[in-house]
Amino acid sequence: MILFEGDLGKLERRFRANFINSLGGFKSVVLIGTKSAIGNENLAIFSSLFHIGADPSLCGIVIRPNEEKQNTLGNIMATKQYTINHILPDFYKQAHQSSAKYEEGKSEFEEVGLTPEFIDSITAPFVKESKIKFACKLIQKIDIQLNGTFIIIGEIIAVSAPSNCVHEDGKIDLEQSETITLSGLDTYHITKQIARLSYAKTNKPVDEIH
Amino acid sequence: MILFEGDLGKLERRFRANFINSLGGFKSVVLIGTKSAIGNENLAIFSSLFHIGADPSLCGIVIRPNEEKQNTLGNIMATKQYTINHILPDFYKQAHQSSAKYEEGKSEFEEVGLTPEFIDSITAPFVKESKIKFACKLIQKIDIQLNGTFIIIGEIIAVSAPSNCVHEDGKIDLEQSETITLSGLDTYHITKQIARLSYAKTNKPVDEIH
Numbered sequence: 122m123i124l125f126e127g128d129l130g131k132l133e134r135r136f137r138a139n140f141i142n143s144l145g146g147f148k149s150v151v152l153i154g155t156k157s158a159i160g161n162e163n164l165a166i167f168s169s170l171f172h173i174g175a176d177p178s179l180c181g182i183v184i185r186p187n188e189e190k191q192n193t194l195g196n197i198m199a200t201k202q203y204t205i206n207h208i209l210p211d212f213y214k215q216a217h218q219s220s221a222k223y224e225e226g227k228s229e230f231e232e233v234g235l236t237p238e239f240i241d242s243i244t245a246p247f248v249k250e251s252k253i254k255f256a257c258k259l260i261q262k263i264d265i266q267l268n269g270t271f272i273i274i275g276e277i278i279a280v281s282a283p284s285n286c287v288h289e290d291g292k293i294d295l296e297q298s299e300t301i302t303l304s305g306l307d308t309y310h311i312t313k314q315i316a317r318l319s320y321a322k323t324n325k326p327v328d329e330i331h
Numbered sequence: 332m333i334l335f336e337g338d339l340g341k342l343e344r345r346f347r348a349n350f351i352n353s354l355g356g357f358k359s360v361v362l363i364g365t366k367s368a369i370g371n372e373n374l375a376i377f378s379s380l381f382h383i384g385a386d387p388s389l390c391g392i393v394i395r396p397n398e399e400k401q402n403t404l405g406n407i408m409a410t411k412q413y414t415i416n417h418i419l420p421d422f423y424k425q426a427h428q429s430s431a432k433y434e435e436g437k438s439e440f441e442e443v444g445l446t447p448e449f450i451d452s453i454t455a456p457f458v459k460e461s462k463i464k465f466a467c468k469l470i471q472k473i474d475i476q477l478n479g480t481f482i483i484i485g486e487i488i489a490v491s492a493p494s495n496c497v498h499e500d501g502k503i504d505l506e507q508s509e510t511i512t513l514s515g516l517d518t519y520h521i522t523k524q525i526a527r528l529s530y531a532k533t534n535k536p537v538d539e540i541h
Contacts, residue, residue, distance in 0.1 A: 122497065123450065126488045129388055132501070139501035141385035144465060144490065146417055147505060147512035147522060148382070149356035171381040172358070173393055174478040175351035178339055181482075183383055183391075207356055210525055214537055221531040232533070240333065255354060263473060265484065268384040272391075272482065274475065278336045280354065287332065291342070291349035295357060295514045301525065302357035302512055304505045307540070308527040312357060312512060312520035315420055320517070321431040323442070327424055330517070 143305035150303035152216055153182070154204040154230075154237070154246040155196035162237055162246050164229035165193045166220050168303050170205065178277040180205075180257065185270045188222050197273060201259040202244055206251035209299040213309045243279055252298040255280040292317075353515035360513035362426055363392070364414040364440075364447070364456040365406035372447055372456050374429050374439035375403045378513050380415065388487040390415075390467065395480045398432050407483060411469040412454055416461035419509040423519045453489055462508040465490040502527075 124132075132140065149170040155163045169183035184194045197203050208216045215233040223232050230237045230246065237246035243256045257275030264271060286298040295312070302310050317330040334342075342350065359380040365373045379393035394404045407413050418426045425443040433442050440447045440456065447456035453466045467485030474481060496508040505522070512520050527540040 122490075122492055122494050124490045125451070126486075129487060129490070134386070136501035137388070138385045140490075140497070140503065141388045141487065142382055143501075143503035143505060144463065144487070144492075145380050145382050145390055145415075146359035146361060146463075146510050147357055148359060151356060169381045169383075170355050171379050171391070171393060172352055172355050173379075173475060173480060174395070175348045176344070177478065178347070178351045179475075179478060180355055181381070181393075183381060185384070205355075213525065214528065217528045217537050218531050221533045223533055241335070253354065253356075260477065261475075263482075265383060265389075265471075267470065267484075268387065268389060270383060272473075274477075276336075277339060277351065277354070280332075280334045280339070280350075282332055282354075284332050287350070291346035291353075292515045292518070293350060293353035295353060296520075300356050302522060304522075305502045307530070308502070309525045310506075310522035311525060312514075312522050315423065315511065315519045315521060317518040318424065318427045321428050323431040323433055327427050 139305055147302045147304055147310065150208055150301065152206040152208060152219065152248050152251070153193055154206060154248060155193055156200055156245055157192070157196050158199040161226055162228045162230055163192045163196055164219050164235065164248070165190055166216050173274065179260065179274060180277065181272050181274050183270055183272055189220055194271065197259055200244065202256065203275065204243070204245045204247045204254060204256045206248035207253040207298060207300040209250065209252065210301060210311060212250050213301060217307070240279060240281060247281070252286065253282050253293060253300060349515055357512045357514055357520065360418055360511065362416040362418060362429065362458050362461070363403055364416060364458060365403055366410055366455055367406050368409040371436055372438045372440055373402045373406055374445065374458070375400055376426050376430050383484065389470065389484060390487065391482050391484050393480055393482055399430055404481065407469055410454065412466065413485065414453070414455045414457045414464060414466045416458035417463040417508060417510040419460065419462065420511060420521060422460050423511060427517070450489060450491060457491070462496065463492050463503065463510060
């Protein structure tokens with residue numbers, strides 16, 4: 122099927138949401154932990170995390186300030202801090218459940234059955250059940266006026282990862298850490314490595330790295 | 332292992348690039364096709380695609396204007412158009428090879444052995460070998476001054492997808508389309524679906540959708 126601009130505009134609302142959300146390919150899916158100014162803990166699932174740079178270490182997330190996500194945005198603006206936690210097959214249903222519209226003041230940690238964890242001086246809660254997790258401080262908030270969303274840029278200020286998941290050259294083995302991936306709005310997948318490839322050069326074909 | 336801000340700054344450059352690039356979890360990995368103002372075709376691999384919204388249909392990419400990626404950025408600014416093409420296990424090595432620093436004026440399509448394809452009035456080249464592919468028009472360029480990168484926001488103006496990969500409710504089956512995913516800078520993975528989950532509500536546990 123081939124759809125053009127005019128066709129996309131005419132798609133039924135739910136169809137279009139499913140279609141466009143899965144069109145970009147597999148996504149990072151993580152739980153973002155925050156604390157409000159008065160200390161309430163919040164946990165929300167996000168699938169828009171993207172890498173911006175390694176030096177300084179920066180990443181971005183897109184936040185649509187709807188009912189489920191407005192607390193995350195409010196808490197980040199108030200405390201300038203948040204944690205990002207990978208999701209494992211063991212608790213992907215609890216992670217998905219965190220997107221339900223819980224009342225203000227209720228902690229999604231408690232409601233879905235995940236455990237807040239605190240590391241050193243970081244005030245935002247991590248997810249104890251995650252293996253790979255990191256904390257960010259707010260660097261920049263960008264308004265996307267076209268659709269009322271925001272891009273939040275954060276600098277990574279702490280990382281926790283099991284040593285057996287980190288290769289000698291720094292690469293994190295995301296299968297060893299049991300990290301899962303998402304397609305569309307609601308479909309979870311594990312992965313199977315095809316190969317790691319060498320740095321590409323114009324004068325020779327790429328090799329597999331073992 | 333736990334690393335804090337100061338530790339991250341002291342990591343060896345290559346270690347940090349591998350570490351931070353794999354920290355965010357699995358990523359969308361796509362080939363971006365563009366044409367220069369004088370008609371030269373360009374193809375480059377990107378792993379920073381993210382969803383911004385479905386109505387209007389918007390997505391973002393991060394571009395670091397280094398030697399390999401400056402042509403993509405220049406072409407998008409000149410022609411306001413680009414295509415985004417999923418990668419299959421059949422040609423992931425060619426896709427990776429497109430990141431080599433080919434001379435100005437050489438087409439990566441030709442150099443790596445992929446086929447440019449033209450659909451209707453879209454002037455940017457698609458990748459014939461991809462199953463899921465779409466075209467965007469440039470909407471906004473955002474400077475990330477902190478590290479000299481740019482976020483390019485595009486509106487989706489055309490989509491091509493095999494009908495047997497699109498569910499009745501609009502969800503694209505990314506395993507049916509053989510779309511692969513990336514971890515870090517260089518490791519390619521296929522996926523295996525765990526489950527599709529129902530919309531989360533506060534008063535009942537999530538179900539699997541079959």
